[in-house]
Amino acid sequence: MHKTASPGTVSFFGTCLADAAFPGAGMAAIRILEHLGLDVVYPLEQGCCGQPAYNSGFPGEARKVALRQIEAFAGQSGPIVVPSGSCAGMLKLHYPKLFEGHPRYFEVLAFSGRVFEFFDFIGRELGACFEDRGPSVTVAWHSSCHAMRETGSTQAAKAILRGLANVELKEITREYECCGFGGTFSVKRPEVSAAMVRDKVADIAATGASMVLSADCGCLLNITGAAAKMGQSFTGMHLAEFLWGRIHA
Numbered sequence: 001m002h003k004t005a006s007p008g009t010v011s012f013f014g015t016c017l018a019d020a021a022f023p024g025a026g027m028a029a030i031r032i033l034e035h036l037g038l039d040v041v042y043p044l045e046q047g048c049c050g051q052p053a054y055n056s057g058f059p060g061e062a063r064k065v066a067l068r069q070i071e072a073f074a075g076q077s078g079p080i081v082v083p084s085g086s087c088a089g090m091l092k093l094h095y096p097k098l099f100e101g102h103p104r105y106f107e108v109l110a111f112s113g114r115v116f117e118f119f120d121f122i123g124r125e126l127g128a129c130f131e132d133r134g135p136s137v138t139v140a141w142h143s144s145c146h147a148m149r150e151t152g153s154t155q156a157a158k159a160i161l162r163g164l165a166n167v168e169l170k171e172i173t174r175e176y177e178c179c180g181f182g183g184t185f186s187v188k189r190p191e192v193s194a195a196m197v198r199d200k201v202a203d204i205a206a207t208g209a210s211m212v213l214s215a216d217c218g219c220l221l222n223i224t225g226a227a228a229k230m231g232q233s234f235t236g237m238h239l240a241e242f243l244w245g246r247i248h249a
Contacts, residue, residue, distance in 0.1 A: 070107065120156045134164075137166065
């Protein structure tokens with residue numbers, strides 16, 4: 001393992017989906033940060049980022065949820081690292097919009113300025129690279145819409161992936177298309193969502209990769225669920241969990 005950053009302390013925002021469906025992803029991300037020499041603080045008062053209310057047109061409710069997160073992380077002053085482009089985008093970019101003209105706007109702005117998507121943080125900020133101890137494997141990569149269009153963290157994640165000596169990355173042709181999850185979109189427009197994920201699954205299967213990796217648990221839930229229903233054999237995993245496995249294989 002090589003790194004260029006000095007050790008320090010970071011706070012970790014775990015996300016609802018990592019907590020409920022992919023706890024291994026959240027734990028792997030914390031272990032990687034510790035592996036890089038960082039102390040990790042996990043405020044137990046944290047909860048949802050507020051994106052479901054925000055995207056559903058309930059800004060007042062979203063502000064209440066947002067303020068709870070801001071207060072939960074008020075005890076620290078360093079970076080807040082998030083293993084999700086979607087939640088990181090909400091905390092970093094949408095909170096300031098949500099509080100424009102609000103008496104606590106500048107407090108919110110200071111909070112949002114501390115937020116980093118996980119791979120953007122370890123890749124661009126820390127300059128980390130890793131020794132790959134795992135067996136040869138061929139994988140495909142799925143970027144969430146928020147990682148591509150909000151946090152801009154896709155290239156940092158793929159650079160880390162390409163730096164693993166025994167991993168072959170197969171590019172998919174529909175990389176820039178949504179998988180159809182979109183949080184409440186998949187509930188409100190299930191037919192459209194199902195058609196979109198079928199296209200995504202077929203695209204991944206066409207690469208011949210045995211596994212699809214992503215940095216967003218919602219996308220993984222959607223893609224792997226559809227793949228199982230369609231009889232596809234590839235599996236899915238959060239990149240943090242995959243990376244931790246390669247470091248300690």
